[in-house]
């Protein structure tokens with residue numbers, strides 16, 4: 536939610552320009568000596584070190600977090616990224632239609648990125664000119680060697696399904712890992728996944744980014760991620776607002792025509808849907824930039840005008856509704872600053888569904904237009920919580936709430952399936968129990 540320090544633990548900063556491998560080795564040693572430490576780090580580091588050792592034995596490339604990132608046009612393009620501790624020679628991505636002998640290759644852009652005292656090399660390759668609705672496979676090539684093949688499927692412009700994960704920020708990412716992995720197993724045909732912002736609790740803490748990527752291992756190399764930026768991506772380790780540099784580097788997202796606000800908000804197409812991803816961090820951005828809201832709203836109006844897709848879906852981190860908080864009478868039920876700023880534009884643009892997050896509770900508020908119940912307005916879904924930061928009993932139900940998750944809440948995930956003129960949204964508990972289901976027809 537806001538700047539509250541949800542992870543209290545302070546960590547020792549590693550020295551400047553330390554490589555991650557060196558940092559991991561020091562952490563692993565420290566864990567053995569101390570017999571404790573950050574619960575997640577201990578498990579994840581052990582797994583990572585074991586995996587790295589196995590990888591080395593098998594002659595695989597020493598690379599991390601091979602990932603697919605959503606492109607603006609997913610019928611014909613996809614972005615592949617990965618990272619390594621030290622620079623590699625001639626990094627590239629090789630790809631081919633599954634089962635085909637003809638292999639294409641595209642060079643990767645390499646960038647050295649230092650943050651939180653740790654330096655990594657980031658690689659980005661844009662695959663374009665792909666055939667729609669095809670199964671491909673790709674692999675990383677560098678230092679004259681090739682890594683394993685990964686599958687990649689392009690959008691066929693028709694039916695698709697996606698996984699939607701709310702805020703995954705945690706002080707122990709094991710719940711997030713279980714949720715994501717189990718959801719992916721139950722939905723093996725999902726074409727991509729969305730993470731609704733606040734991916735991590737602290738946007739500068741590289742250990743949390745590592746934990747986030749570890750949690751989606753085996754998923755993110757196979758299907759693309761469409762991430763949103765949340766306010767927690769803008770926090771430094773002193774819990775002050777900074778530029779969301781790690782988020783912007785980790786995900787090479789579609790351009791939006793703005794140099795100043797590049798990739799903070801973007802849109803993409805999948806199937807018959809045009810997705811519009813907003814940056815709701817206008818307050819946080821104000822320390823560094825002026826005019827994020829106005830620039831973004833002008834972009835939104837133009838962007839939505841250009842699409843001929845049947846469905847239009849908005850993804851925004853901060854919720855447009857405002858909830859009362861028990862014992863805080865000054866906070867009234869109604870609409871948030873983000874809601875007052877954006878909801879009239881959603882009405883005007885004929886948006887079908889608005890997914891939001893930030894409050895760590897699942898609520899289906901039904902259709903709202905002109906700030907009141909109206910079946911001709913967008914459907915407003917507050918997506919819940921996918922990490923372990925929960926607020927039991929915090930929010931007082933809103934008059935517009937139609938469905939509220941069972942209390943006290945655990946984590947949850949959603950599926951979105953758009954096919955045969957319907958958009959089907961379902962919400963599930965971690966064990967796969969369905970707690971809400973809504974179908975829109977068009």
Ligand SMILES: [Fe+2]
Pocket residue numbers: 536537732733765766767852892893894
């Ligand atoms: Fe948030």
